[in-house]
Amino acid sequence: MTETLIINVSSTAGLQGFAAEPAYVASKWGVRGLTKAAALEFAPLGIRVVSVHPGVVETPMTAQVQEESYNQQPIPRMGKQSEVTALMIFLAAEATYSTGSEWVIDGGAVLGPVVPVPMED
Numbered sequence: 001m002t003e004t005l006i007i008n009v010s011s012t013a014g015l016q017g018f019a020a021e022p023a024y025v026a027s028k029w030g031v032r033g034l035t036k037a038a039a040l041e042f043a044p045l046g047i048r049v050v051s052v053h054p055g056v057v058e059t060p061m062t063a064q065v066q067e068e069s070y071n072q073q074p075i076p077r078m079g080k081q082s083e084v085t086a087l088m089i090f091l092a093a094e095a096t097y098s099t100g101s102e103w104v105i106d107g108g109a110v111l112g113p114v115v116p117v118p119m120e121d
Helices: 022-045 081-093
Strands: 004-009 047-054 102-105
Touching: 004 022, 004 081, 022 047, 047 081, 081 102
Parallel strands: 004 047, 047 102
Antiparallel strands: none
16 A cells, blocks of 8 residues: 655644634644544545644744744744755655654744753852
8 A cells, every 4th residue: 555644734823822813823723633633534545644833934924023932942043944844754754653643843932931040060
């Protein structure tokens, strides 16, 4: 049986809420549910379905995003489109035992802000 992969692109907004963006958040949570339902539905046909949840990635859509929105995350920068692409290539070529799963690529943003730990002398 030939294996097929469907990659649904959601967002970190599909993993947590964002104020003032209820329609966007709802749509991204919907992608998450659709992924899981489709994974179950299509498994007998040899079709895997996964979702990718990018954080802030350098694109025209994020051109106006202020540094304060990502500089406290564990990796304090915007992601690159090439990094998201690399994850998708990995999912297609290597993650062949994964279906219905959620792949987060957000610099650790959904973990919460980094809190500096005082260093002892």
